[in-house]
Amino acid sequence: MNCNTTQLPYIATGYFSKIATDYLQQAPSLRPFYQYEPTLQGIQEAIKDRQQLPLHRSLLSASLQKQYSAVTTTEAVQKNIALLQQDNTFTITTAHQPAIFTGHLYFIYKILHTIKLAARLKQDLPQYEFVPVFWMGSEDADLDELGNIWLSGDKLVWDTQQTGAVGRMNTKGLEAIIHRIEGELSVQPHGQELVQLLKDCYGNSPDIQTATFKLLNALFADYGLIVILPDNAELKRIMQPVFEDDLFNQTASGIVEKTIGRLGEQYKVQANPRAINLFYLEGNIRERIEKQGNEWTVVGTDIRFTAETLKKELEEHPERFSPNVILRGIYQETLLPNIAFIGGGGETSYWLELKDLMQHYKVSYPVLVLRNSFLIVEEKWEDKIHKLGFGLADFFQNEQQLLTALVTRHSNGHLKLENELLAAEQLYKQLREKAGHIDETLLPHIEALEIKTLKPIQELEKKMLRAEKKKYEQEQHQINTIKAALFPAGGLQERIENFLPYYALWGKAFIDCVYKSSLTLEQEFVILQQK
Template sequence: MDCNSTNLSFEQTGYFSKIIIDYLNQSPAIKPFYTHPVSLEGMAAAIQARQQAQPDRNLLVKELQEQYKGIETSALVQQNIQQLLQPNTFTITTAHQPAIFTGHLYFIYKIAHVIKLADRLKKEFPDKHFVPVFWMGSEDADLDELGHVYLSSDKLVWETNQTGAVGRMNTKGLDKLIHRIEGELSVQPFGKELIQLLRDCYLQSPDIQTATFKLINALFAEYGLIVIMPDNANLKKAMEPVFREDLLQQTPAGVVEKTIEQLSKQYKAQAHPRPINLFYLKDNIRELIELKGDKYEVRNTTLSFTKDEILAELANNPERFSPNVILRGLYQETVLPNIAFIGGGGETAYWLELKDLFNHYKVPFPMLVVRNSFLIIEKKWQEKIRKLDLQTKDLFQPEQDVLTMLVSRQKNGELKLKNELEAAMRVYDLLKDKAANIDRSLLQHVEALQARTIKPLQELEKKMLRAEKKKYETEQRQIQTIRKALFPKNGLQERVDNFMPWYALWGREFIHIVYEHSLTLEQEFTILEEG
């Protein structure tokens, strides 16, 4: 399958926040909040910083080997796990919660991005090794967000009464959704292969995190991607000093609040710390820990601990402590020899709040790379766009603006009163000169006359355009249809649609195409057109 790609700046799309646009443009206002610019020079500096602060590589490799037991994976994955023992091996990481069937398309895009960047860095720094890593946020308890997918604009919801960490939930009930997906996608060239993949991963797994692990491994093992499940007692042991300080002194909250205070002078804060930034995680519970008087209470439960009891619990059962958004990144960077984190706009925005926290704990702050974004356009939509004499990039604008552009182009400027307005302005400039020569106080009167003339002309121009647009009902419907298909829910395709229809259509080639067209450090939006 051939595809052609063109790139836009993130700013041109109109779908990214001011903080992200300023970050991408390396605006002076944002520079205090990150360490390494997104460049090869920045990468070299990130590598150097990480060489000085090595994680416990033996622990990491031991836990990964344990996790991969009984999982059929590629020789490249096994080799990459072993490679992590070497001090000149570094990781490029992305993270996401275990949304069912991967959730949205960008789940796939961010993984392809880490793989492509790791591959490029092997060429740029041949004396070092780079391993792509997916860090699974399986402790997230937001089932509303993680328990649904969209298929042909239908929202498919996993009906389950389970609570707690989504990654720990069993997969009962997903067979119904797979049956529904089969009804729609099995007729496609690779539909049956996709359904078998879903059945193998989800219906043969004890829980969601294992199912997600198997699915990512099936899709990306050939590229050497390592998946890590951080819901792990031994890995969390490495965070015990930080978790302890969070419980006793509430230090992280104080550090991050100061950063947010500075950042908030220009931007809206993405995430806010709590006094204690840990959840208690046990069985079907994942609830915040709160200090009430001298007791540590687990919100929405009857559980409570004295200071000595909670410290004993942390020492004996570290897996029962789950970091929130403020501490999650620190956990990741403590465990991994990481140099770059690839995340979406929202993720990058909250990481920009964390640099001082990393400095406080003497953990190297990774380079922050905004993940790749794609808009995939099938041939049938390309043809419709061309027939309207539009370009794909035009469609990033609101529907009415697209129609205005179309009408203006077709009428070749006939609806613009540019010449007439300029002629009127010239008349009033002459009148101003004459009036000023007689009495300067007359200028104000001429300017008032000018405003009374120009404004109705501008209104007339708008009315002419509105009247003409009414003749374009067919074109407007076509624009609506195209935008609805390419920008579902009036947002980016990747934030609504799922990978399954594309896999059913193109098979594994879909993953190869996304990898092939993935950028590394360019930081641009990619339009991918079926060739």
């Protein structure tokens, strides 16, 4: 399998938010909201600062040893777990919820970006060790987002009535989706291998968290990726002081609101804090905690706490307290010897809200790296694009722009009335000069005549273009077909499609291809041509 790539600036794609592109361009307006630039120098500064803060290496290593005892993994993973105990080892981290069958393609991309950056830093800074980490957001309860995938244009939805944290849900009902996947993809060269992998991971696991852990271990253990399951009582105990402060003093909301007040003057705010930024997590319940008078209640339930019983609950069962987006990063950065976080545009946006909060709690703030984005173009689509006379990057334009470019090119410019418009403009320029010498009050009348003259010519040009476009129905159909294939539902491919069809076709060579094509700190969009 051969992979060729073309790179272009994110801003040139038209698919990324202003805050994301401004961050990539290091806009001065965003500089107060992050600590380090996403450069090698920024990485070195983050390492220096991280070494000055408390670490939990023994706790982390012991927890991972216990977690990985349940699966067969690689020497690369075992080595990285051991390396985490060394003072010169740091992590590069990405995070995501346990979407079934990995959800969207960007799930895979962000992991491979994390692995690639860790490998590059080991070469550039050989005095240190770097371990790639995936932090699983298994406490998320958004089943509508996590419980479906798209396959061949169809949305396959997990039929389950379970509630609470998705990671804790059992896998019953997913066999129906696996059966559909098998029927569609088993005929591909690696289809049977893929289906068996899904059956092994989801059919032999008690919950989604475990199934996702097994799947990621199978796909990425050869690269040494460490998967962390933070829904863990022993690990959460390190967060007791922060959780208690949030429950009783609501400190976080006040700090983040001030940051949002400044950031929101120019950008859309990604995440808003609540007075209390914790959920209560027990059984099939994951609901917000609110303070009402002198009591704390779990929304939608009969569970209530006094100050005394709440402190006791936190002390005895820290695993029952689940941080929302405002506090999750603090948990991650407290536990890990982390120096960089790789996330999408939305994640980068909400991390920009957290610098002051992390400084308050004396927690390290990582280098923020926007995750890699890819457009996968199979050879058949590339051939069709070139036959139409376009380059791959051209197809980030909309259908009408593409058709206009094609028609204009084929008509050799005969549809453009630029010369006629220029001649008319020159005529009225001369009239203004003559009239100006006679009576300046005539100038408004001449300007009005010019507008009346130019507008019909401009409208005629548009009509000529529309009439010519009708002659290109076949080309228009081809453009629409290509756009629908590469930009499903009018958006980026990586936000709709799943990795399954590509793996069924190429096997692990697909993962290797994306890895080899992944950038590290270059921060550009990549068009990946598969041959």
